[in-house]
Amino acid sequence: xxxxxxxxxxxxxxxxxxxxxxxxxxxxxxxxxxxxxxxxxxxxxxxxxxxxxxxxxxxxxxxxxxxxxxxxxxxxxxxxxxxxxxxxxxxxxxxxxxxxxxxxxxxxxxxxxxxxxxxxxxxxxxxxxxxxxxxxxxxxxxxxxxxxxxxxxxxxxxxxxxxxxxxxxxxxxxxxxxxxxxxxxxxxxxxxxxxxxxxxxxxxxxxxxxxxxxxxxxxxxxxxxxxxxxxxxxxxxxxxxxxxxxxxxxxxxxxxxxxxxxxxxxxxxxxxxxxxxxxxxxxxxxxxxxxxxxxxxxxxxxxxxxxxxxxxxxxxxxxxxxxxxxxxxxxxxx
Amino acid sequence: xxxxxxxxxxxxxxxxxxxxxxxxxxxxxxxxxxxxxxxxxxxxxxxxxxxxxxxxxxxxxxxxxxxxxxxxxxxx
Numbered sequence: 001x002x003x004x005x006x007x008x009x010x011x012x013x014x015x016x017x018x019x020x021x022x023x024x025x026x027x028x029x030x031x032x033x034x035x036x037x038x039x040x041x042x043x044x045x046x047x048x049x050x051x052x053x054x055x056x057x058x059x060x061x062x063x064x065x066x067x068x069x070x071x072x073x074x075x076x077x078x079x080x081x082x083x084x085x086x087x088x089x090x091x092x093x094x095x096x097x098x099x100x101x102x103x104x105x106x107x108x109x110x111x112x113x114x115x116x117x118x119x120x121x122x123x124x125x126x127x128x129x130x131x132x133x134x135x136x137x138x139x140x141x142x143x144x145x146x147x148x149x150x151x152x153x154x155x156x157x158x159x160x161x162x163x164x165x166x167x168x169x170x171x172x173x174x175x176x177x178x179x180x181x182x183x184x185x186x187x188x189x190x191x192x193x194x195x196x197x198x199x200x201x202x203x204x205x206x207x208x209x210x211x212x213x214x215x216x217x218x219x220x221x222x223x224x225x226x227x228x229x230x231x232x233x234x235x236x237x238x239x240x241x242x243x244x245x246x247x248x249x250x251x252x253x254x255x256x257x258x259x260x261x262x263x264x265x266x267x268x269x270x271x272x273x274x275x276x277x278x279x280x281x282x283x284x285x286x287x288x289x290x291x292x293x294x295x296x297x298x299x300x301x302x303x304x305x306x307x308x309x310x311x312x313x314x315x316x317x318x319x320x321x322x323x324x325x326x327x328x329x330x331x332x333x334x
Numbered sequence: 335x336x337x338x339x340x341x342x343x344x345x346x347x348x349x350x351x352x353x354x355x356x357x358x359x360x361x362x363x364x365x366x367x368x369x370x371x372x373x374x375x376x377x378x379x380x381x382x383x384x385x386x387x388x389x390x391x392x393x394x395x396x397x398x399x400x401x402x403x404x405x406x407x408x409x410x
Contacts, residue, residue, distance in 0.1 A: 070397050071382040098397065103384055105342070106373045110382040178374065187380030187393050200398055207346075 012141035014050050021046040040224040047220045047266050054141060055212070055262060056205050058134040063204035065133070066098045067197040071107050072187050074124075075114055084164065086116075087123040091159035094127030095152075098204075104298050112175060112302075113182025119167020122311065125299075127159035129289045138262065142269045143278075147333045150326075151282060158318040165314055166307070174307035215263030223266035232274050241277035241330070247323035250280045251316060254287030264288050278333060279326030286319045335365040335409065340376045340386035340396070343369075347385040350399045354387070357405035365409070 009015055021042045022033045031038035074093045081089055104125070111121040131152050140148035192200070226235065239246040254264075268281045291312065300308060326333070337354055341347025347369070354367055370376055370388075379388060383397030387405070394408045 072380060072396065075382065098383065103382060106376050106382045106384060109373055109377050110380075113377060182374055183378045183380075185378065185380040187396065190393070190395055199401075199404075203399065 008140075008145075012054070012137070014046075014053075014141075017050055018042070018046045021049075036228045040228045043227050043270075044220055044224045047223060047269075048217065050141075051138070051216050051220065051262060051266065052209070052213075054138060055134070055209065055216075058137055059205045059208045060201045062133045063098070063201035064197055066096055066204075067192060067200050069093060069096045069098075071097050071103070071110065073189065075111055075116070076186055078111070078116055078120055078124075079114060081120075082117075084160070086120040087160045087163045087167070088156075090120045090123040090163065091127040091131075091156045094124045094159060095131045095133055095156075097124075097128060104295055105302060108299065108302050109179050109182045112179050114186075117167050118171060118175070118307075119163040119165075121163075122166045123159045123163025125311075126162050126290060126315065127156060129292075129295070130159065130286060131155040132289075135262070135265075135289075138265050142265055143272070144333070147278065150333060154322045154325075155286070158315070158322065162311075162314045162318060166310060169310060171307045171310065174304040176302050176304065179302050212262050216266070219263035220266040223270035226267065226270035226274060230274075235271070235274045235276060239271065239276045239280050241275070241280070241327055246277060246280040247283045247320055247327065250284040251287040251291075251319050251323070254284045255291040256293055257288050277327040278330040279323040279328070282326055283319050283323030286322065287316075290315055290319075335363070336390055337365050337367045337409070338370050338388040339367065340370045340379060340381050340388060341384040342373060342376070343371050344384065346399050347371075350385040350387065353400060353402045354405055356402040357409065360402060361406055361410060363409070 024045065025031050025033045025038050025042045029038070029041060031041065033039060033042050074097045077093065078086055078090055108121060108125070111124070112118070136148050136152055139151055237243075239250060257264075264285045268285055271284070272278065272281050296308070296312070299311075303311075337358075339347055339351045339354060341350070351367065351369065358365055358367070370379075376382075376384065376386065379386060379393050381393060381396045385399060386396035387394050387400060387408070389409055395404075400408070
C-alpha cells in the first residue's frame, strides 16, 4: 500500500509539481504564492502541466488497449449476446471502444443494421462517452480512487439500466426506417502489428491534444477563477450541498456545454474545493459529457423525437439520482 | 486500381485522402480515388470507425489516418 500511495502522490497528484510551481511563482514571478494572483498563477501552471502530462501518458496507453476493440469488433462480439447480458457487456465494451461524436452515426446505423437491439446500442451510447478510461484515472488523480471507482460503477449502472429501459419501451418504430435497411456485413479484420498499434497510439495522443488543449486551458482558467476570485458565498449559495436545486442546476448548466471531460476536470476540482457537493460536481461532469449538443444533433438524424426524449429523459433522471446520492453519501468518499 | 476513402467528411478523412494522393505520387501510380461520404454506403463496407480505406473493394484499414508510407505498402 505504501508503494501505491507513493505512486499516487508522485504520478497522479504530483504534489511535488505544485510545490515546484509555488517556487516558480515566488522566485521567478516575484509574487507571494498565498496572494490571490500568485495562487491563481500557481494553480494555472500546475494544473495545466499536470493535465497535459497525464493526458499524453494516458491517451497513449489507452489507445493501445483500444486498438484491440474497434467498434467493428465490438459489434461482432455483442451480436452473440442477448438481453441484460448484452447490455452489461455493451456498457463494459463502451469503456474501451474508441468513440467520438463524429462516428456516432455510422456506429448507430452499424449496430442497429446488424440487428442489435436498441437497448444494447443505447447502453453503449451512454457508457462510451461517460466512462472513458482516461477520465477515470484523471478522476483518481484529482479526487481519489474511491471516487473514481464509484464514478465508474454508477456510470456503468446508468448505462445498463438506461439501455434496459429503452430496450423495453418498444421504440423500434422511432428509428428512421432507412437505418434498418443498412447492410449487416462484417468487415474482415485488419491485422495490426505492434508497430501499427504504437503508431495509432501516438497519432491518438497528437489528435486528442490538438482537439482538447483549448478546453483544458479554458477549464483550468475557469478553475483558477473559481479557486481564487469568485466569492465562496456566491458559489455555495448557488451550488452548495444543502441546496436541493444544486444538482438539477449543475446538470442544466452542463448540458449545452460541449467540452471534453478533460476540460471539465479542473472546473470540478475547483468547485469541490469551494464546498460544492461531490454529487453536484459529478452531475455537472456527466451532463457535459453525455448530453453534449453536437452528439444529440447527430443522433437526431437517425432517431425520432419520442426516442430522443426518452433517451435524454433517462439520462437526466439518472444523473439527478447519482448527484443526489453522492451528495447524501459524500462523507464515505472524501 | 480503385481506391475509396470512407468518411462523412471530417478532418481526418480529408487528411487520409491527401495521404493517398501523396502515396500514389511517390509510387508513380495512377488510380481512381473517390470519396464515400454517405453513412449508409460506409456501413455497406462493414466499417463504422472512419476514416476507412478501400482498395479494389477490399477494406484495408479503418479508424486510422494512414501515413503515405503505410498506404504505399498497402497498394503496392
